[in-house]
Amino acid sequence: MLPKSLFKSPNLRLERPEGAQEEDRAPEVACPGCKRVCALADLERELFVCSRCGHYHKVGARDRIRMTLDEGSFRELNADLTSRDPLAFPGYAGKLMQARAQSGEKEAVVTGLGLLEGRPCAFFAMEHAFMMGSMGAAVGEKISRLFERALEDRLPVVGFTLSGGARVQEGVLSLMQMAKVSGAVRRHSDAGLFYCAVLCDATTGGVAASFAMQADVILAEPGALIGFAGPRVIEQTTRQKLPEGFQQSEFQLDKGFVGRLCRRSEQRELLGLLLRMHGEAGK
Numbered sequence: 001m002l003p004k005s006l007f008k009s010p011n012l013r014l015e016r017p018e019g020a021q022e023e024d025r026a027p028e029v030a031c032p033g034c035k036r037v038c039a040l041a042d043l044e045r046e047l048f049v050c051s052r053c054g055h056y057h058k059v060g061a062r063d064r065i066r067m068t069l070d071e072g073s074f075r076e077l078n079a080d081l082t083s084r085d086p087l088a089f090p091g092y093a094g095k096l097m098q099a100r101a102q103s104g105e106k107e108a109v110v111t112g113l114g115l116l117e118g119r120p121c122a123f124f125a126m127e128h129a130f131m132m133g134s135m136g137a138a139v140g141e142k143i144s145r146l147f148e149r150a151l152e153d154r155l156p157v158v159g160f161t162l163s164g165g166a167r168v169q170e171g172v173l174s175l176m177q178m179a180k181v182s183g184a185v186r187r188h189s190d191a192g193l194f195y196c197a198v199l200c201d202a203t204t205g206g207v208a209a210s211f212a213m214q215a216d217v218i219l220a221e222p223g224a225l226i227g228f229a230g231p232r233v234i235e236q237t238t239r240q241k242l243p244e245g246f247q248q249s250e251f252q253l254d255k256g257f258v259g260r261l262c263r264r265s266e267q268r269e270l271l272g273l274l275l276r277m278h279g280e281a282g283k
Contacts, residue, residue: 027040122147
């Protein structure tokens, strides 16, 4: 019998001629709804909505800014405000580093000032890739400061919410943000200023129980999960089968929890109209 060392494992890869460059392939994304694979550039042009099945892909904070505000008008505020590890929670420091690397953001929300259809506004967008948009002390502080700046400058606020809730690694410091942000929103409202929230998939936990539901006008994207506890937790707690589509935005619209469903293709125009109506009413 011949020794195995005489045989080489077959090379199943096609060898390229010497000096040939490997062809660059455009980034591709698979749709969770219909499994269609398309180029990321095509999905961006479609506002991250699948053209085949209509599935709404999650959108990063920077893409929200690009899709919503007038080009080049956004000026970020408090960009360097970040969470620490006040409780020395096991593994939290590493998770923060990983979240920053994955999302490209320093925190789970981006805040700033900009123009929307030519109208000045304060703006925030939560980042799903940063620990599912969870709210820690830095997130609460950034949003509170934004509302305080909007109050000072007499500006309306437009916000895109999505979150898994309070960040458990920061304990009660995270829970305190619900009251802090709610107070800032209330002072902004008491001054007669306008606030519109667009609820995205998923808006849950402490964010849903505070500033996401305090807006003068509450819009929601189609198919978004909206509620305090998730359906699985409720079913396990109550031991009851929930209705079909429970807590989705269509269900919440039917129950009067949100004011209107808003497709991404119409968000910019509708938000501009709301700001214009608010501006004219405030004259």
